[in-house]
Amino acid sequence: MTAPNGHPKHDHPYETADRAGRAMLARMTSGSSLNAAAAAWADWASHLARAPGRQMELAERAMRNGAKLAVHATGLTRDDPPFRPRAEDHRFSHPGWSTPPFSLWQQAFLAAQDWWDAAAEPARGTDPHNSDRVAFMARQMLDVLSPSNMPLTNPEVLQETARTGGGNLMQGMRHLAEDIRVQATGTPAAAAGGFAVGRDLAVTEGQVVFRNELFELIQYAPRTEKVHPEPVLIVPAWIMKYYILDLSPENSLIAYLVEQGFTVFAMSWVNPSADYRDVSLDDYRRDGVMAALDAVGKVMPGQKIHACGYCLGGTILSIAAATMARDGDDRLGSITLLAAQTDFTEAGELMLFLDESQVAFLEDMMWDQGYLAQEQMAGAFRALRDEDLVWTRAVSRYLMGKEDEAFDITVWNADATRMPAKMHSDYLRALFLDNRLTSGRFAVEGQVIALKDIRAPMFVIGTEKDHIAPWHSVYKVALFTQNELTFVLTKGGHNGGILSEPGHKGRHYRIGCRTPETRYTDPDSWYARHPATEGSWWPEWARWLADKTGPAEAAPPAMGAPDAGLPPLCPAPGTYVLMK
Known part of the structure; x- marks a missing residue:
């Protein structure tokens, strides 16, 4: 069932059945290979399990972070908070995050982030690519749990809710319903700010x-x-x-x-x-x-x-x-x-999504569709900067009730193209993988x-x-x-x-x-x-x-x-x- 070049023979009925099943699963996961994710976690965990010194180091870091949190929670010290967001992380810029209890929730999140950053560093023998992927997936999971995403733990949302009498949440629900409708029907969303190609954009004669x-x-x-x-x-x-x-x-x-x-x-x-x-x-x-x-x-x-x-x-x-x-x-x-x-x-963070398992998974999805769809490709780019492109936008749109800001580049960014199956497979394999x-x-x-x-x-x-x-x-x-x-x-x-x-x-x-x-x-x-x-x-x-x-x-x-x-x-x- 395998051709001389290592690719599956597409005309074999058994292989066709397998590819159809994988293509169906790929649609459900937006093209992300579960095998690739599981392999990364398994490689990381198995090497960590054989490194008692590393385990003790991480246990010590967890206790140290917990002690810092406990001291901070008492409010008896005038020192700066023990954990600081990354320079590019603007989720906690509102002044309310510096006051209790919001400051404690923020610090607990950042303490967990600090621990996972250390835990994902490769133990000796771990494939660095797998360690990077584990760090990325851990960051993705932590971002879901960020207190900035919850209306009751985000001081900025609570302040806006009090100011508008809940109008921000009502408007946010309307935005959510509209986005669900667009996603379910496949209808393109209206361009922000009314930008139109040929009228406002791409107008050079x-x-x-x-x-x-x-x-x-x-x-x-x-x-x-x-x-x-x-x-x-x-x-x-x-x-x-x-x-x-x-x-x-x-x-x-x-x-x-x-x-x-x-x-x-x-x-x-x-x-x-x-x-x-x-x-x-x-x-x-x-x-x-x-x-x-x-x-x-x-x-x-x-x-x-x-x-x-x-x-x-x-x-x-x-x-x-x-x-x-x-x-x-x-x-x-x-x-x-x-x-x-x-x-x-050294092709950057996109390589987190690419290995043999992932490319094969994408190929099966494209074999079924004939192309890689815009939203399937855009999802990978959003994941690279989910703090800004996913969660910050969700908080602004669904909890604060704000409309998306109108910028020409955001309109272009949403105007992606599909990619033919063979061409996409060619460059992923020939350039990124090989x-x-x-x-x-x-x-x-x-x-x-x-x-x-x-x-x-x-x-x-x-x-x-x-x-x-x-x-x-x-x-x-x-x-x-x-x-x-x-x-x-x-x-x-x-x-x-x-x-x-x-x-x-x-x-x-x-x-x-x-x-x-x-x-x-x-x-x-x-x-x-x-x-x-x-x-x-x-x-x-x-x-x-x-x-x-x-x-x-x-x-x-x-x-x-x-x-x-x-x-x-x-x-x-x-x-x-x-x-x-």
């Missing part, structure tokens, strides 16, 4: 000039009399809609580039249905990135193309660029990677590719607080390439650090350039050697691109290339971005 089954290509209208001679092509991640880079007019990276005199093209990926189940990762390279390069080349023939990839869009762009370098295709003038990983050995791209084992069309073959200069962005693509991991592209490479580390997270328009308060960045003959510098040493500069990194990128593309002295190109079979098809943002 342009035309769709090419369309195939995987993407639409948007060419943006010029805003300057003269433009740089060479175009910019943006390759977004296929897991979210492209307009993260064209949100509101004031923070649109695409609009900013156009205003600097660049001719910009952007890919808008299709939202695939079950009919796309057999579309592969290489299809996204060939019929996606390469087809876009071909189309841009027809609109602006004879010009180098400056490609920019965001998140997984940067990963597939790197694969395409390495393949082009192997095959002698020199159309790329430069490559920009925005929070994009090429090596996945890390083939930087280990010399990633083959395209039967031949292995290597990032070190890329000669086009690179501009790489990492963000300081990225949970999806940690900047140390993004920086690793410097270890596997030998070209000119400019690396920028900017303040913010995976999305907020990229949306760092000029004038954005509190932003800073670090920048450094490596030439081909420069020796490798590890990320922490690089950080120490490059001081922070206040402001946005966008102007740095614009100057770098201007240097690579030539002075803005050319007349803007026509929209599309009707003579080459690429007439304008419809105005931006096109039709694929509107697909639900």
Whole structure:
């Protein structure tokens, strides 16, 4: 029942029955493998059971934490509370948490959190991945029990209830009923603040000039009399809609580039249905990135193309660029990677969800559905930051009775896309599990590719607080390439650090350039050697691109290339971005 490549034979009736059962279970657990969770707990517990010294250490910590709580409960000491929330934990910021009995409940929760943080540290011999997963699951369980989640133990909720005479709870019940209705019926929730794509978001003027089954290509209208001679092509991640880079007019990276005199093209990926189940990762390279390069080349023939990839869009762009370098295709003038990983050995907290058991479980679910649904993928991202994205929102919406705040990025964040079964399986296995791209084992069309073959200069962005693509991991592209490479580390997270328009308060960045003959510098040493500069990194990128593309002295190109079979098809943002 197993094929030579290790994957199950899907046509065997017994295996089909097993996969159908696992797919049903996967729907019930939102794609989380119970086997993977159980294995992590078993590994952690079995090694702890054989470590009496470690057990005594944890018992001592529990007694010490209990003693600190007892002293704090007496109120006889003027010392600061013994336990403090993490810097990023804002659940206990209300002044009421400093007064009894709320302070005791808060301190008891933080004491338990402190103990579990220590308990989840791996005993000798424990798989570190399992220890990390246990720590994550323990944190998830503790977060459910946080006193901030209960109306009778949250001083802020009690204060609001007294102020409104219970109106906040009544409004919260209406919010809960609405959310249950949306979840049960599958009806999309109304966009917060009335934001609409094409009216408030993704409004930079342009035309769709090419369309195939995987993407639409948007060419943006010029805003300057003269433009740089060479175009910019943006390759977004296929897991979210492209307009993260064209949100509101004031923070649109695409609009900013156009205003600097660049001719910009952007890919808008299709939202695939079950009919796309057999579309592969290489299809996204060939019929996606390469087809876009071909189309841009027809609109602006004879010009180098400056490609920019965001998140997984940067990963597939790197694969395409390495393949082009192997095959002698020199159309790329430069490559920009925005929070994009090429090596996945330190791929951040997402790796907590990935091992053979988990990937096989997801594959069975996708085998049944034909794709990974938006809500199934979004659940993993929410779990990484459940304090903010789950529990803080629930308290605000259901206990405080507040409406969700209207932000353009929250609307985009809820506008995810599905992912074809085969493509999703391909990149989970080839990149996250096997890390083939930087280990010399990633083959395209039967031949292995290597990032070190890329000669086009690179501009790489990492963000300081990225949970999806940690900047140390993004920086690793410097270890596997030998070209000119400019690396920028900017303040913010995976999305907020990229949306760092000029004038954005509190932003800073670090920048450094490596030439081909420069020796490798590890990320922490690089950080120490490059001081922070206040402001946005966008102007740095614009100057770098201007240097690579030539002075803005050319007349803007026509929209599309009707003579080459690429007439304008419809105005931006096109039709694929509107697909639900």
